[in-house]
Amino acid sequence: MMVYTSLENSKIKELKKLQKKKYRDATGLFLVEGEHLVLEAYKAGLLKTLILEENTFYPLSIDTISVSSSILTHLSLLEHAQPVMGVCRKKKEEEIQGNVMMLEDIQDPGNLGTIIRSAVAFHIDTLILSPSTVDPYNEKVLRATQGLNFHLNILQQDLKEAILTLKEKKYQIIGTRVTHGKNIKQLKEIQPFALIMGNEGKGMSDAILELCDEVVYIDMDPRCESLNVGVAASILMHDLDK
Template identity: 45%
Template sequence: MIIESVNNPKVKNWMKLKEKKYRDQEGLFLIEGDHLLKESLKANLVREIIAGDESFKVDNVPFYLVSEGVLKKLSSQVSSTKVIAVVEKIKTTKIVGDVCILDNIQDPGNLGAIIRSAVAFNISNLIMSADTVDLYNEKVIRASEGMIFKLNYQRGDLTQIIADLKKDGYQIWGTDVSKGVNLKEIQKEGNVAIIIGNEGQGMNPKYKDVCDKLINIKISHDCESLNASVAASIIFYQMME
């Protein structure tokens, strides 16, 4: 049986997962493409596979054969997608290793790029303020290039989370464009949690007092600031042994 109508109730339910409200309600989200399907299967989170041909069938996962029109309707990409999957949200586990804390990051491309760089440079945990863009936004997932399943995530009140990290012996690093210590001169010892601030405003000054170190990436006077994901990536790069 092939699902051909975009008005099919199944399709309508899948479409709802494009909205954050329903993703939160159901604890599910959509992924697209072969690479992400493989990564989500490895993470054991795939609930349903939706594809235009049966080559994407996997043992013990419900499979739905759909028309090209349905796939196109479900897809968020310009180029044609061959497979889509309904995936469970990633489970939060205990924080082990270095942490990146995102304070009100708004651009989904930036969040995705930060995830990709975090995996590249062995930052294992990503903590997001409640007002940071949704992790399961399709643009975040795309920009993460399949790396989204490789981190541990937590979302909540940063003041509380930072206090808990400090209790656990974490060094809290913040960023400061004017007063910080040059990143190139910083030595990392023990576990670090680095706070990356909002694209426009930078790190919220209220976190300055809890920071063990304020760091600064030296840039030309011709340039006001770096892109948030670039700044985060450079710090991760420098932190990696």
């Protein structure tokens, strides 16, 4: 089997580019690192090509390329490259179904990771991200969620348009603010719902807040000015998961 050893090889150059969002968007492909994520991508039907360090065996019958350890290090964003990587196809956007979480311009990959993990935990089916939200195929998000995002229908869409579609489908649109609105504990059972979280610093924009049927907050001691957005989103999703 041929082993790729040159950083100048066009195939390797193409793979390297997938570290950047621009190229992931252009090709619809992304990289995963490590056995667990590769296996999760395979089970989700997203694994396109297996990348193995030479002399490594991994029992998946799928298109495979073999690379030297220096190529692996070149392609990896981890401190210590792992001998198994994969090229995957992004999950196809499906029609909106089930309960929905919408994110307006969340910037931090760790926060998106926390929200994805809790969304799977608390039975959210569809995640709608504003175009300026951090890429769910960013390697830090993938690592934080360990493939849980493969279980969600993730759409990237203008939120105003998405809300109009959701309203036609009789969704209740629930906005969030740090204070004001209705205490989440007082909210009656709502199905189906679309819960919206805003940007880490600025919160939700007024333009989106105006379109909401309800605005909720988490009641807390005023000495704690706000919670991390991932923590707040998790509390709200848990409360809404009836």
